[in-house]
Amino acid sequence: xxxxxxxxxxxxxxxxxxxxxxxxxxxxxxxxxxxxxxxxxxxxxxxxxxxxxxxxxxxxxxxxxxxxxxxxxxxxxxxxxxxxxxxxxxxxxxxxxxxxxxxxxxxxxxxxxxxxxxxxxxxxxxxxxxxxxxxxxxxxxxxxxxxxxxxxxxxxxxxxxxxxxxxxxxxxxxxxxxxxxxxxxxxxxxxxxxxxxxxxxxxxxxxxxxxxxxxxxxxxxxxxxxxxxxxxxxxxxxxxxxxxxxxxxxxxxxxxxxxxxxxxxxxxxxxxxxxxxxxxxxxxxxxxxxxxxx
Amino acid sequence: xxxxxxxxxxxxxxxxxxxxxxxxxxxxxxxxxxxxxxxxxxxxxxxxxxxxxxxxxxxxxxxxxxxxxxxxxxxxxxxxxxxxxxxxxxxxxxxxxxxxxxxxxxxxxxxxxxxxxxxxxxxxxxxxxxxxxxxxxxxxxxxxxxxxxxxxxxxxxxxxxxxxxxxxxxxxxxxxxxxxxxxxxxxxxxxxxxxxxxxxxxxxxxxxxxxxxxxxxxxxxxxxxxxxxxxxxxxxxxxxxxxxxxxxxxxxxxxxxxxxxxxxxxxxxxxxxxxxxxxxxxxxxxxxxxxxxxxxxxxxxxxxxxxxxxxxxxxxxxxxxxxxxxxxxxxxxxxxxxxxxxxxxxxxxxxxxxxxxx
Amino acid sequence: xxxxxxxxxxxxxxxxxxxxxxxxxxxxxxxxxxxxxxxxxxxxxxxxxxxxxxxxxxxxxxxxxxxxxxxxxxxxxxxxxxxxxxxxxxxxxxxxxxxxxxxxxxxxxxxxxxxxxxxxxxxxxxxxxxxxxxxxxxxxxxxxxxxxxxxxxxxxxxxxxxxxxxxxxxxxxxxxxxxxxxxxxxxxxxxxxxxxxxxxxxxxxxxxxxxxxxxxxxxxxxxxxxxxxxxxxxxxxxxxxxxxxxxxxxxxxxxxxxx
Numbered sequence: 001x002x003x004x005x006x007x008x009x010x011x012x013x014x015x016x017x018x019x020x021x022x023x024x025x026x027x028x029x030x031x032x033x034x035x036x037x038x039x040x041x042x043x044x045x046x047x048x049x050x051x052x053x054x055x056x057x058x059x060x061x062x063x064x065x066x067x068x069x070x071x072x073x074x075x076x077x078x079x080x081x082x083x084x085x086x087x088x089x090x091x092x093x094x095x096x097x098x099x100x101x102x103x104x105x106x107x108x109x110x111x112x113x114x115x116x117x118x119x120x121x122x123x124x125x126x127x128x129x130x131x132x133x134x135x136x137x138x139x140x141x142x143x144x145x146x147x148x149x150x151x152x153x154x155x156x157x158x159x160x161x162x163x164x165x166x167x168x169x170x171x172x173x174x175x176x177x178x179x180x181x182x183x184x185x186x187x188x189x190x191x192x193x194x195x196x197x198x199x200x201x202x203x204x205x206x207x208x209x210x211x212x213x214x215x216x217x218x219x220x221x222x223x224x225x226x227x228x229x230x231x232x233x234x235x236x237x238x239x240x241x242x243x244x245x246x247x248x249x250x251x252x253x254x255x256x257x258x259x260x261x262x263x264x265x266x267x268x269x270x271x272x273x274x275x276x277x278x279x280x281x282x283x284x285x286x287x288x289x290x291x292x293x294x
Numbered sequence: 295x296x297x298x299x300x301x302x303x304x305x306x307x308x309x310x311x312x313x314x315x316x317x318x319x320x321x322x323x324x325x326x327x328x329x330x331x332x333x334x335x336x337x338x339x340x341x342x343x344x345x346x347x348x349x350x351x352x353x354x355x356x357x358x359x360x361x362x363x364x365x366x367x368x369x370x371x372x373x374x375x376x377x378x379x380x381x382x383x384x385x386x387x388x389x390x391x392x393x394x395x396x397x398x399x400x401x402x403x404x405x406x407x408x409x410x411x412x413x414x415x416x417x418x419x420x421x422x423x424x425x426x427x428x429x430x431x432x433x434x435x436x437x438x439x440x441x442x443x444x445x446x447x448x449x450x451x452x453x454x455x456x457x458x459x460x461x462x463x464x465x466x467x468x469x470x471x472x473x474x475x476x477x478x479x480x481x482x483x484x485x486x487x488x489x490x491x492x493x494x495x496x497x498x499x500x501x502x503x504x505x506x507x508x509x510x511x512x513x514x515x516x517x518x519x520x521x522x523x524x525x526x527x528x529x530x531x532x533x534x535x536x537x538x539x540x541x542x543x544x545x546x547x548x549x550x551x552x553x554x555x556x557x558x559x560x561x562x563x564x565x566x567x568x569x570x571x572x573x574x575x576x577x578x579x580x581x582x583x584x585x586x587x588x589x590x591x592x593x594x595x596x597x598x599x600x601x602x603x604x605x606x607x608x609x610x611x612x613x614x615x616x617x618x619x620x621x622x623x624x625x626x627x628x629x630x631x632x633x634x635x636x637x638x639x640x641x642x643x644x645x646x647x648x649x650x651x652x
Numbered sequence: 653x654x655x656x657x658x659x660x661x662x663x664x665x666x667x668x669x670x671x672x673x674x675x676x677x678x679x680x681x682x683x684x685x686x687x688x689x690x691x692x693x694x695x696x697x698x699x700x701x702x703x704x705x706x707x708x709x710x711x712x713x714x715x716x717x718x719x720x721x722x723x724x725x726x727x728x729x730x731x732x733x734x735x736x737x738x739x740x741x742x743x744x745x746x747x748x749x750x751x752x753x754x755x756x757x758x759x760x761x762x763x764x765x766x767x768x769x770x771x772x773x774x775x776x777x778x779x780x781x782x783x784x785x786x787x788x789x790x791x792x793x794x795x796x797x798x799x800x801x802x803x804x805x806x807x808x809x810x811x812x813x814x815x816x817x818x819x820x821x822x823x824x825x826x827x828x829x830x831x832x833x834x835x836x837x838x839x840x841x842x843x844x845x846x847x848x849x850x851x852x853x854x855x856x857x858x859x860x861x862x863x864x865x866x867x868x869x870x871x872x873x874x875x876x877x878x879x880x881x882x883x884x885x886x887x888x889x890x891x892x893x894x895x896x897x898x899x900x901x902x903x904x905x906x907x908x909x910x911x
Contacts, residue, residue, distance in 0.1 A: 087607070091611065096417060102606075104552070106603065108599050111596065111599050113600055271424075278413075278414050278418050279410040282413060303789065482776040483774060486773040486784065488770065489773075493752055494763075497749035502732075504709060504747075505764065506827070
């Protein structure tokens with residue numbers, strides 16, 4: 001009996017740790033979606049870029065981890081800003097479909113460019129917490145996972161206060177709901193949107209740099225995007241707290257499914273959840289329901 | 295300049311806009327039929343592959359282009375068609391019956407996705423189809439007893455009325471014939487009640503309901519139709535590949551199909567065909583260019599992915615109506631020649647209005 | 653042409669209620685529509701006029717009450733079955749099919765009629781071609797009636813607003829309804845177009861024999877063409893009667909028209 005609870009606790013801890021990554025990625029996605037109504041399919045590739053840059057800075061240039069992390073975060077933020085300013089901005093006003101297509105195109109380009117520049121082998125780099133873990137009452141958790149958890153919570157809190165209490169945050173919300181009205185109220189919409197993309201880039205950078213040591217620096221890192229999508233849907237599309245809740249839940253569900261459900265379910269359970277939620281309750285747990293007035 | 299002088303209603307909804315168009319298309323068909331006598335088996339094989347992709351592209355177009363429902367997971371239907379067909383053949387069924395059954399199987403799967411899809415739309419639907427495709431991929435990998443799992447499944451040679459169709463010439467005609475059939479069927483659907491209703495569903499559901507169109511049934515039906523056509527393409531693909539493995543039907547294939555449909559030009563059958571031709575010839579074109587590029591760029595396999603992305607991005611940014619759009623613009627230029635207005639297709643500045651309240 | 657009070661009403665709304673979340677859009681509403689009349693529904697914004705339309709055409713499910721059309725209970729019908737009964741409508745924000753031509757929009761108006769079996773459509777049998785030609789001929793009558801001939805093959809996307817309104821009216825007429833609902837048909841039209849609209853509504857009633865219910869704000873149009881007027885406010889009927897009666901009703905003046 002004790003064994004069951006121990007396993008359960010371990011799974012829960014693992015689930016929350018993995019879920020924190022999903023939550024962080026989902027956070028970046030929902031930020032960009034809320035602001036520009038574009039679902040950034042290239043988000044996972046921003047993770048890939050972050051991971052590879054961190055690798056380059058740490059192993060090739062020999063920089064300490066913290067410095068590499070800060071430089072990567074800044075660099076990816078600038079990159080994301082530029083992506084919006086130069087590319088995504090041009091399709092403002094076109095139906096949502098165009099945005100999806102464009103981000104898919106960018107995803108391909110980034111992925112292809114990274115492949116060409118770095119080659120196909122997987123790499124790794126050391127962090128201050130590699131190979132260390134903590135034990136709490138029989139349940140072990142890697143220190144790196146604790147750090148991920150901490151970073152996710154910190155980022156969430158900062159963003160919450162940002163959107164609630166700063167002028168820029170409110171401006172972002174305004175621009176996301178009605179661009180023309182926002183313009184007429186003096187909001188510099190284009191710049192605001194690019195800044196939101198930069199914020200998305202920041203979350204992606206944190207997620208990518210912290211996740212890569214666990215899953216190896218590899219293009220397949222972008223798969224996390226799909227899990228993050230499930231998290232978004234479960235939590236409620238367009239809801240920031242929903243992204244967090246969704247991410248954590250998906251992480252937990254996956255871990256439990258890996259042990260308590262038939263073999264192979266773990267790989268697809270996130271997608272089953274996505275389909276189920278969209279059918280039964282499309283606006284997720286915390287999202288808003290929308291309808292059209294005729 | 296060109297004017298349409300119609301004296302009968304049926305001239306208005308004919309397949310050809312003029313005898314000139316009809317003759318042109320007839321000539322094209324003649325050329326395609328005559329090719330096997332002039333081309334090497336390799337080229338014929340490649341063209342047969344292009345025809346198969348055209349059918350798959352038409353399948354996706356009849357969903358995304360006509361009813362506006364986005365699907366990012368159509369490779370799943372190709373897979374279901376391919377594996378289904380291989381399985382039916384292995385049970386000894388004749389070729390046409392096996393293909394039809396595979397298409398029906400795929401159509402039922404389409405219905406399975408389409409019915410819940412009624413309640414969701416746009417982005418959400420894209421994600422459901424994405425998830426569906428990944429799930430199907432995993433199921434194929436794990437259901438070894440039927441699909442051979444990750445080791446794969448061999449496909450019997452196609453035999454029709456005692457004649458083997460696996461030779462390059464015979465296979466070429468087989469694919470061409472199916473493509474023409476599918477194209478004609480879709481064209482007929484488009485210019486009659488069902489086609490109009492599908493377009494109505496895409497443009498305005500509220501108005502469609504008010505006119506007596508059973509919107510939900512139409513959307514699910516469109517899914518089934520699209521999946522069926524794509525499944526048919528899958529059954530042909532099975533013979534092209536001769537050996538089926540799950541990694542022939544990945545997310546990348548789904549995205550390639552979407553590329554074909556978007557670059558070709560949403561909402562037009564011509565666009566589906568043009569897009570399929572462009573996307574399927576891109577890899578060969580890239581491998582032709584590779585020797586000319588600097589070594590560091592050419593030697594990695596990311597080049598193909600990069601170029602796919604670049605082409606899509608360029609089309610989305612500069613030619614959102616796709617290849618078909620470009621075709622129409624050129625045609626309208628030629629038709630209205632001396633009095634063509636330069637800004638006929640100019641797009642106005644548009645502001646983003648939230649589609650969440652749509 | 654005046655209607656007789658002895659004929660049974662075409663549409664009866666009986667104690668209808670409709671709530672959205674906390675908002676009561678329609679509260680205990682009862683009215684009837686007599687065959688062959690033009691009924692105008694007026695009232696301030698938020699009175700529930702469009703909600704009434706939406707309730708009858710089954711866009712929403714009423715929370716109480718009944719709606720009967722020629723003896724059939726509409727609340728039991730599905731949304732897409734309304735057109736087959738002979739009810740058509742236009743929309744407040746024009747809901748035309750933007751990518752199609754005027755002709756295609758009008759042909760779609762005829763959807764409720766038999767369009768051919770699916771296999772006939774796929775194979776394009778001669779029988780289907782004859783069906784299509786018959787449909788085209790019917791649509792041409794409406795095109796003629798509404799003077800849409802120059803716009804026949806134009807895609808909706810480039811049309812001026814006034815023409816779009818007329819196309820939407822034409823699309824509703826192509827369904828050959830017995831009862832036609834018009835949601836603010838004159839909104840956005842200049843005075844000349846509004847006068848044309850008045851003539852058309854009159855012709856729709858007298859030549860085509862269609863009963864018209866229109867939600868309208870333009871009182872000149874209402875006075876010109878309506879047989880009976882119902883004024884709504886806050887989901888209820890405030891007054892009903894002839895246009896002059898309602899326009900001089902003190903409660904109506906207080907709630908809507910102003911002194």
